[in-house]
Amino acid sequence: MSYIVSPDVVKYACTCGLLKPISCLYFCRYCCELRCGFCVCHEVDSHFCGKCCENLPSSEARLKKNRCGNCYICPCCQQELSTRIGSKGPSNPEDPKSTPKKMYYLSCLYCRWSSRDVGIPDQGAATGGWPERENVHANRLQEVIEGYKAFITAQRQQKEREKKKQRGKFISYTDRTGVTAAALRKRIGLPAEVPNTYYRNRPKPPEVAIAREEVEDFPEDLLTKALNLMEITTIDQRLLQPDLQPTTVDKLFPIHKQLSIKRSLRCRSCEHNVSKPEYNPNSVKFKIQLFAYYHIPEVRIVTVEPLRAGKTAELILKFTNPTQHQTVITFLPLDLTDKGGDGDREVVGETQSLNLPEKQPPSLGGQPSSLLSLSSRQPSITIKPRPIRQATNCSIAIPGSKVILPPRDDAAEYDDSGETHNIQDDTKLVVWRKSNKAFVKLAVTPDDGLELNTEIVAGFTMQHIYTNTIATTVENKEPDRHDHNVRVFLSLGNLVGSE
């Protein structure tokens, strides 16, 4: 599978206009369109702790501020801390026979930081009871937030009352523009001394903080004492604990480990999932995985002759059919203007002048069960695809004949009999085939006048017959087969000089 990480020499154009290797694409079987991480809707599926693998319901995760209650990370280097057994004194000093009591502390196996470094006492239980620190300003901030809440609520109620009173009356110019006389006075810098009922009746905002003439004194120590860098925290260590931002290492405290999530991906056009993981954090499997790799024929470059400007070279591509159904590949010239699907759908493009699509929220009938729980969900906005920016500088001679690819047969991998499916191939096009794979020979010609070492990119539209098994309803036994076009871009390497 090394091609997943290797340079992406073969790219497919996603419906949204971005070019991606096939390993990064999804295929929505309901829309019959390619989708990618950019154009699907991401959703948080489940929360779990990456260390202890505990699964948390989202309400609990929210309560715990997305952090695991039991696992900690190192405030120095962010690695996970391990619980270690410290002192083992007898639990009752007078009775030497009493069972020894274990004490625990936290330690980082990576940078050797330990909870003892900062004076946190060892704990009797392995699972925690570690001291939690509160924000020092918590009381004051609570007061401020409550004060503002009450203040704004009263302001709204006052406005509603005024609105009721004014209904039917003449509306003054300043009210219509949303600028009250009081606000105007403020704007031009006059004190708002208006003895308006609006101002008299409003509840008091939170008590105003008092400014002081004294500021933090200059730390004279800095001028005389040598600075020990090991005692000063780095900016990353400080920002790891935003409310404390300790400047010295003796104030670093263990940090609860942040939870991880599993994500599901949803097609924005039809609201179906294209990827949904299993709930269990230990499982790496998926409930739904509509990866393009399982549905779209894969193209790989086998060989290409040295490329010279204006000279025709031979290119051999390998096509693989990943599906259980026979398919036929037709070559078409690249059409960059083609907008792909979604043609009849309302789209929001660059101008954003269109209204929101008037789609109905998913109803109970005819929708997959995964949508039932999401009754409050609004339908997605479909974004207009971008024009493809990739330029090609090499032409491909489009062959007239088609290539038939038999269905994938896992057993055939072990079959050396060389059975050939009896396919009448155009021998000029297909040079070799085995089970669901075919090697195809194409002629490519880099454009004239290109400079040496220019990267050569060629493109073509691959039309393949897609057999949709989902659309098969009870009354219609025939699987739905139709043509699907994919635009494929090949990076063929750099231009070389003449022989």
Place this chain on the structure above:
Amino acid sequence: MPIYETLSDRLTVVLDIGAAYTKFGFSGEYAPRCIIRSEVRCKKTNQVRRIFDFKDEQDLYDLLVDFIHTLYFKYALFSPKDKPIVVVESLLSPTLFRETLAKVLFVHYEISMMLIVPSHLVSLSTLGAETALVLDVGYIEAVAIPVCFGLPVIHAWQALPLGAQAIHNNLRTLLSSENTGINQLPETVIEDIKVRCCFVTKQKRAEQFNLAKPDITFAPEVKYPIGGSDIITISGKVREKVYEILYDEDNDHLSLSTMILDAILKVDMHLRNQLAENILLIGGSVMAPGFKARLKDELHKQLKYERYKKLRIKTFKFHSPPCKENYAAWLGGGIYGATEVLGMKALTREKYFLENRLPDWPNMRDNRTL
């Protein structure tokens, strides 16, 4: 049921994208969940790119899509779709940036509503105050704006390119004169040297710097390890001098202290003393050791000059917000986000698509009392 009543128990994200650091968390909480660098790793080139180094609108859109994805799915851990957001933003934020951000949030992430609050104004809510002079020393620039009775006096604003970026450049220059290979050091290392070794010195000592024979002993030097093998020396002179660019007056006699005084000068007479006695300093750079003490001394020094004598200011008083200064504006946004203001003033998705414009601060139509 009116919409704002159901909002209170909803999770509202509060986002403050700074030029260097982004503060991100939930409304009603006392501190942001994370403060991270405003940058993303480019998938194609595998290089880290700053959001504010964007090339054009499309580039910024893509950078923001990647960045906000990280914020929601790595830190907030919940889906942005159909959820409200509070965005804290500088009054001087470029239009292209705010409009692209709104587009990313509404079109790509399909948020339900967005409330944009001006950073200088909302920082005051952490104090419960309505009138103060707010000086925000950020990465690119320092901006002073007086806020009177809950309204920013925009015509009095002052801005200078005095921020962390200028300090970093100065530090690089100063270090280069004593060491080699400084120009190759990434900015994160320069920042680390600044944060861990440098400080704002006292006014009396700073006056000596420009004399031919300074009558002071500089602070002890620091040996700073680079990459595990090299060591550079950071002399006491560099440690003390690096912040001086904030207080040295430029050719137009402008510095941090004159910004504050000029802003006060542009406000009505009656309010001047009240502003001078209610100064709020926010932004990461004001957290440098010695910063506030020095600023106070500099302000008093400026008062002696003719330009500011007419202010008749005797005392300066400073607020200490109930938070670290680098997230004071975020906290203010969080306080607003916890109230019903969200339901009353936020721009809904429907309205965004209908009007295809954002409320703008200088626009009278939108400038109702926040």
